[in-house]
Amino acid sequence: MSEDAAKLPVALVVDDELPMRRFLRAALDGNGYQMVEAATGEEALREAAMRSPDIVLLDLGLPDIDGVDVTRRLREWFTAPIVVLSARGQEGDKIAALDAGADDYVTKPFAVGELMARMRAALRHRARAGSGEAEAVITAGPLKIDLVKRVVTRDEAEVHLTALEYKLLSTLARQRGRVMTHAQLLREVWGASHVGRNHYLRVYMAQLRNKLEADPSRPQVLLTETGVGYRMRDS
Numbered sequence: 001m002s003e004d005a006a007k008l009p010v011a012l013v014v015d016d017e018l019p020m021r022r023f024l025r026a027a028l029d030g031n032g033y034q035m036v037e038a039a040t041g042e043e044a045l046r047e048a049a050m051r052s053p054d055i056v057l058l059d060l061g062l063p064d065i066d067g068v069d070v071t072r073r074l075r076e077w078f079t080a081p082i083v084v085l086s087a088r089g090q091e092g093d094k095i096a097a098l099d100a101g102a103d104d105y106v107t108k109p110f111a112v113g114e115l116m117a118r119m120r121a122a123l124r125h126r127a128r129a130g131s132g133e134a135e136a137v138i139t140a141g142p143l144k145i146d147l148v149k150r151v152v153t154r155d156e157a158e159v160h161l162t163a164l165e166y167k168l169l170s171t172l173a174r175q176r177g178r179v180m181t182h183a184q185l186l187r188e189v190w191g192a193s194h195v196g197r198n199h200y201l202r203v204y205m206a207q208l209r210n211k212l213e214a215d216p217s218r219p220q221v222l223l224t225e226t227g228v229g230y231r232m233r234d235s
Contacts, residue, residue, distance in 0.1 A: 008034045009123070012053035014044040014070070015085065016063050024057065027112045041065025048078055055119055056082045058102070060093050068096045075101035081122035085110075091227035098181050098228065105179060105228070121177030121234040138173045140233050141221045143212055145173045152212075159211050164189065168204050169212075172222065177234030179225050205230060 011033045013024045021037050028035045036051050038044040041062045048056065056074070060067030071082055084097045084105035094105045103122040106115050128135065138145045144153045147170060152159045161169065171188045172180060180188075182198045190200060205224075209216040221233045 008032055009054040010034045010036060010051060011119070012036045012038065012044065012047055012051065012056045014038045014041070014056065014062065014067075015059040016040065016061070017059075020059070020085075027115065031112075031116050039063075041067070041070040044070055045073060048074060052080075054080055055123060056080065057085055057115075057119075058082055058097075059085045060090060060097060061087065068093060068100050071097050071102050072100040079126070081119075081126050083115075083118055083122055094228050095181050095183070098179055099183065103178050104231075105225075124234060125175065125177045138176065140173065140176055142214070143221055145170060147173070154212055161208070161211065165204060165208055165211075168201075169208055169222075172230060172232040176232040179229055179231045181229040185229060201230070 009032070011028050013021055013028070013035055014037075015021050015024070016039045018039075021039075025035050025037070036047055036053060038047045041064050044056070044058070044062075047053070056078075058067050058070060062070065065073075067084065071084070074082060081103040082101065084094060084102045085108055086094050086097075086105050087108050097105065103125065104118050106118055136146065136148045138147065142155045144156075146152075150166060152161055152166065152169065168185065168189050171185060182201055183195045185201055186194045186197060190197070194200065205222060206216070209219050209222055213219045213221060223231045223233060225231055
């Protein structure tokens with residue numbers, strides 16, 4: 001391996017389909033990553049331990065161990081981002097994987113550009129978390145959230161939020177770029193006794209979008225992950 005190649009971030013791809021691994025190798029090679037591959041869950045766990053990849057791309061439909069269980073086992077010791085690759089119609093599995101510790105998911109089939117953007121966001125989020133330094137001011141598109149002063153502005157104009165609206169927004173802001181499931185948000189904002197009351201989120205997300213999005217019907221910052229949860233744009 002050349003010195004330049006040794007400096008490239010390493011992506012562990014876990015997928016039992018050879019054509020998908022070949023597709024991902026071409027995409028990753030073209031975007032500045034080294035790729036390590038695994039076709040089974042057990043192989044993935046071994047490769048993660050031996051190679052210490054910077055990020056894992058994990059298919060849920062593995063032949064030996066369910067991808068959710070692989071995620072849970074990795075999270076016992078592995079701190080780098082895990083991005084789930086999921087076939088359509090597996091919303092329950094996506095939610096379980098995110099709750100088990102995955103940082104994000106990308107639905108198959110997917111565009112390379114979307115995958116690379118999700119990977120960059122996951123890596124940025126982990127880098128911020130690993131630095132141990134909390135950000136005082138978070139910017140996402142036209143929004144600016146001052147977590148110290150508890151002030152939210154849109155295009156430099158202050159926006160008044162209720163206490164619950166602010167708590168929901170700041171929770172998403174601290175995890176921006178990462179999908180948060182309905183259960184995670186309900187637990188963080190309303191408490192464990194409110195998990196399952198997804199209508200709370202629908203109501204308060206609609207209120208936030210009406211106050212913060214230029215076009216609430218086509219949100220650009222507070223994004224819906226259909227059937228799973230919400231995500232704040234990471235930029």
